[in-house]
Amino acid sequence: MKYSKSDGSRTWGAPLARLTMAFIVVESITGLAVTFAPFHPSVQWGLLLHTAIGIAFLPPVLWYGWAHLQKYWRHAFTHVVLLGYVGLIALLVCIVSGLVVTCQGLFGVKMSQPWRYIHLVSTFVVLIGVLPHVIMLVPRAIRAGAGQSIARYGTASLAGTLLCVIAMFVMSYVYAGTRYINEFPDDYSYVFGADRPFAPSLARTSTGGAFDSRSLSRSDSCGTAGCHSEILDEWRPSAHRYAAMDAAFQAIQDVMAEQNGPESTRYCGGCHDPISLFSGTKNIFVENLTDLAGYNEGVSCLACHSIHETDLQGNANYIIDQPAEYLWQWSVEGAGRVMRDFLIRTYPAGHNKLSKRMFKTPEYCAACHKQFIDEEVNQVGWVQLQNQYDNWKASHWFHEGDPTKTIECRECHMPLVSSRDPAAGDSADYNRGPDDGMHRSHRFIASNQMMPTLLKLEGWEEQVSLTEKWLQGTFEIPEIREKWAEGPIVKVAVEAPQRIIAGRQATIRVIFTSNKVGHDYPTGPLDIIQSWLEVDVRDATGNVVFASGRTDERHFIEPGSFLFKAEPVDQYGNLIDRHNLWEMVGVRFRRALFPGYSDAVEYKVDCPGSIPVAPADGEARPDPTAQVFEVAAGGEPGTLTVTAILRYRKVDQFLINFLFGEEANISAPIVEIDRASATIEVVPPAGPDERTSPE
Secondary structure, three states: OOOOHHHHHHHHOOHHHHHHHHHHHHHHHHHHHHHHOOOOHHHHHHHHHHHHHHHHOHHHHHHHHHHHHHHHOOOOOOHHHHHHHHHHHHHHHHHHHHHHHHHHHHHOOOOOHHHHHHHHHHHHHHHHHHHHHHHHHHHHHHHOOOHHHHHHHHHHHHHHHHHHHHHHHHHHHHOOOOOOOOOOOOOOOOOOOOOOOOOOOOOEEOOOOOOOHHHHOOOOHHHHOOOOHHHHHHHOOOOOHHHOOOHHHHHHHHHHHHHHOHHHHHHHHHHHOHHHHHHOOOOOOOOOOOOHHHHHHOOOHHHHHOEEEEOOOOOOOEEEOOOOOOOOOOOOOHHHHHHHHHHHHHOOHHHHOOOOHHHHOHHHHHOOOEEEEOHHHHOOOOEEEEEHHHHHHOOOOOOOOOOOOOOOHHHHHOOEEEOOOOOOOOOOOOOOOOOOOEEEOOOOOOOOOHHHHHHOOOOHHHHHHHHHHHHHOOOOOHHHOOOOOOOOOEEEEEEOOOEEEOOOEEEEEEEEEEOOOOOOEOOOOOOOOEEEEEEEEEEOOOOEEEEEOOEOOOOOEOOOOOEEOEEEEEOOOOEOOOOOHHHEEEEEEEOOEOOOOEEEEEEEEEOOOEOOOOOOOOOOOOOOOOOOOEOOOOOOOEEEEEEEEEEEEOOOHHHHHHHHOHHHOOOOOOEEEEEEEEEEEEEOOOOOOOOOOOO
């Protein structure tokens, strides 16, 4: 094949030829930067240019490719021609896959990985085919006298590339997203030294310094793209969301600040109020110890998902990164939101840095669900507080190395729910797949009905309803049905004699068995939580023969009732009854149920010698105040009905009254965990002396 100077001028000097080569080089550089360059605003701008240039110049490039093919397809088949065909076919595949990826970025909620890989691989094939195809033709074209055309061809390609790169950096300089102020206040108090700015909390930032509160908040933005709207709705009424706005937490924090100084509240901030802690709000000269963002969001989406390392020590011993920010990240409407959503879907590098896999381990939960007090807090020494993780690890729910028998934190408290969320599906779990159409609920259902009710958060009614079902053991979790127990979370059984002689004393025994709780029951701050037994013994007409565990009109439990709780004390032996844990040095009483274990309590009930007899069927029930008659020798037997109810409430009434005032008329909802009953037949004595003689 002859190659003349005129052919070279027409081929290499054609404007469409120069445009096409510049197009290929620019698109390749900006596209590959998304995969291989560090996450940066300039790369995000490059991606936007990549998309805009790809759409704008697609028609002329396709036209040039078609014209080029028509002109040369009858030429002799050589390795150069073969490379041209390979490059052209790969370019078509790259264009088609690029259009699909662009549409998914603009209109979808999740990027298809196969199409993403096709787009990436086809880019390499284009370069492998086109660049050698062009380079091999250069010497022949120069010999034919087309050197000037080739120079202009190369110059146009390089100029287009250079202009694009310059534009990327200029635009990132003009707008690189929110400019965060990662600085502590000038008057920040470093009580434990500049190297421990968040102490006595063990929480740390990856830089060792402050994080602008805006960088960890604005959780609503996770739902505006249509991506995680289901998860956002679950989180809104959850304990993680209201961790900082919890009215009891706020009141106790104020007391702690008044008594020990505002900086002491950093102890609580790592778990309850991380946004405020890391922004430096919990400071001696700051009137409001809780940043507005922290107050509204507590443990926000980004505060949780930016943790990259945890420790089993507890007390918020974790390290948190400042999450990478996308351009227009906080836009919730308009063009900014569209651009942000497009960038997240098509450039997921920053988003994928958010922790996901480490959440699967109970060790992640342990960072906050283990707590202790040490000398820095109580000025005395180390005391273990709540410890759900070690409870679980030592229980029958944990079988090391065997997930088919083990039940982990997330399987109970983040059960699988049907999902349209992009986060649905997971191939890393032994019993799941990438297309199972499920995600883990972010309601974090546990045992607190009081705060969702008191705060009236979005979706609080359903949160409270599900919490009640959870506490009563009727909350179904199909994922662990074969591993979990059936029935209530704690079973109650009553042992009582089948019959008793009137006038004698009956021994009634109530047994509790931890049935499906993964840690101690109850768990959490046992100085404020109350679970107690209410016992009621009545005769056949409803007269109360014996009672224990009732609450009065002021919502207090009557003295002498059987309770699961703890009574911590300070160094002087005084009771810690205001959740003033910063003064705690030990406990004088603690009662809780370990998983799978039982406990019991006995009552001695005096059976009356005068007892009504139940009316026959169809007869009117006697008036208990008038129809009382003696169970005489040889007379008709009566009955006693024993009812035992295990009850639970999150906060005891004394603390509520201390925090909010009795005139506020606030009380914690009471849940019935389980109940059991027994019937005792009361028989008359055989003779006059048997009523008082010992059994």
